[in-house]
Amino acid sequence: MLKYDDLYFVIGTGDIMRLDKYLKVSRLIKRRTVANEACDAGRVIVNGKVVKASYEVKLGDIIEIAFGNKTLKAEVTQISETTKKEDAKEMYNIL
16 A cells, blocks of 8 residues: 555656646647647657557657658657746757
């Protein structure tokens, strides 16, 4: 059974986050619903695999997003629940 300290460790690490939320917080995609739709349409690939919006993003993951004829490829460098607009670019590196 989990104790309070164990629960804090699981929730408080900040090492994982749902893909749709990460895309929104990092501002790679403007809205979470749009991120969800992109995942459902198979336009988001993480580490070479098509994934659902519920995929848990980890540090070092490579995310590819197909925007029409263009593809954006980024590496996850930071995960945080919230971020300022100016600091959002620090959450990933464009490859």
